[in-house]
């Protein structure tokens with residue numbers, strides 16, 4: 001793949017995200033494609049602020065991928081978004 | 089059992105958090121009738137038939153959170169705010185723990201086996217050969233089941249090489265180990281409370297959310313708001329339910345308004361010692377097997393269905409019972425609130441009289457959200473001296489109780505253990521015959537929930553996640569510590 005920037009992935013583990021399904025995202029070692037996994041730096045972070053925004057269009061759980069915050073995250077959605085980011 | 093992470097759980101937690109937020113803001117009575125509309129706005133794409141039904145369901149969820157018995161107390165002409173003001177005045181009766189929402193029930197048709205399009209009408213036809221009732225016929229090149237003759241044994245499903253046979257269950261009926269969930273003449277769900285052991289499986293199984301638990305959250309938040317001295321008794325299963333260590337969870341509870349926090353594992357130590365002692369006595373007197381007594385749904389099962397086991401179960405109090413005694417001894421004025429994954433604990437709590445309230449982890453999660461408490465941001469609270477009961481945190485897992493008893497038993501290698509890891513219909517049938525044929529074991533550890541308490545009806549995360557986050561330091565920075573090995577190697 002050459003010397004490509006690794007994708008920075010921050011999974012919100014603030015309480016709101018964690019209890020609304022974010023906890024399941026922590027099983028990423030099991031559900032992500034190994035190649036995608038290898039191209040990402042994944043870490044858990046504190047509240048990204050999305051849950052506190054009264055005008056937010058989406059809902060917890062939130063994940064920040066390469067600087068952009070995505071809501072309503074599921075395992076499937078994360079697989080898709082990360083695959084796109086890694087192969088971009 | 090329904091996968092824990094689903095639309096319905098998400099909705100339920102949202103409703104709970106909104107209600108509790110309004111409660112602490114002191115605006116619940118004014119706001120509550122608008123909440124269903126706020127939570128299900130016009131623009132929402134409905135999962136049920138329409139947004140109006142969804143709003144009605146939110147209304148019922150709020151009633152359940154208030155502890156209202158929907159079956160007997162539902163009055164469509166009554167506003168939510170008048171329910172709320174009643175509940176503010178006086179706590180609701182606890183029993184029965186579960187209640188049904190008949191308008192939510194989809195009256196699922198009787199369970200059946202169906203042969204799908206995937207059938208290729210093969211030459212071998214193992215379905216035909218293995219059906220004990222001869223109810224499979226072939227037409228248009230595909231197999232069909234004669235529903236009237238089918239006895240739902242599932243043989244055809246087992247043998248079909250194309251997985252063409254599907255079983256369509258009635259989720260609630262299938263989940264109930266003791267056949268307490270039945271449908272009435274109109275086809276809507278009904279619970280027979282004479283039989284119900286409050287294990288909560290049906291509520292976890294219904295994909296329509298038609299069976300709900302009557303929450304015990306209101307009495308507790310009222311105590312917190314009145315700034316009474318409240319001791320949180322945290323069940324061993326709590327570790328792994330929130331993003332942080334046990335010490336951080338303790339701190340989060342203090343930040344939420346609890347005056348002190350005690351690990352129920354501390355009581356589990358007393359339970360283990362008591363059971364070890366009792367086991368020794370029974371063994372030396374040749375009295376045969378003994379069962380554990382900490383699972384309250386199992387206690388209900390014995391009382392309601394298997395009375396012959398009454399003398400078999402240990403006389404020890406549950407860990408909750410001992411912990412509550414300790415807490416009251418330390419401070420006779422304190423109110424004790426058990427926080428765990430279990431619904432049946434509330435039945436036990438009523439009997440015990442030393443417990444003033446019960447919360448589930450899921451309700452605690454909503455409480456944290458309502459109070460803006462972020463577990464991960466918490467300092468570490470001092471857990472005190474835990475050496476003597478640290479191993480008892482394993483009470484939360486199948487096998488954990490027996491191992492704690494044995495490690496306090498002098499001749500542990502002489503004891504044979506039988507763990508009952510979850511009670512479903514089949515296990516219930518097996519246990520029934522223990523009356524005639526004694527199980528070959530000295531100590532039987534019984535847990536109604538498969539896997540143990542970490543799989544109880546009130547959990548926040550599924551067991552696989554909880555197991556990952558349990559066990560001291562690793563959970564401190566749950567994700568960093570688990571950073572992908574693939575990534576780290578590069």
Ligand code: SF4
Nearest residue numbers: 193194196260277294
């Ligand atoms: S699972 Fe049971 S309670 Fe739920 S919709 Fe079906 S019949 Fe009704």
Ligand code: FES
Nearest residue numbers: 012014017050051
């Ligand atoms: S908890 Fe995740 S955005 Fe606030």
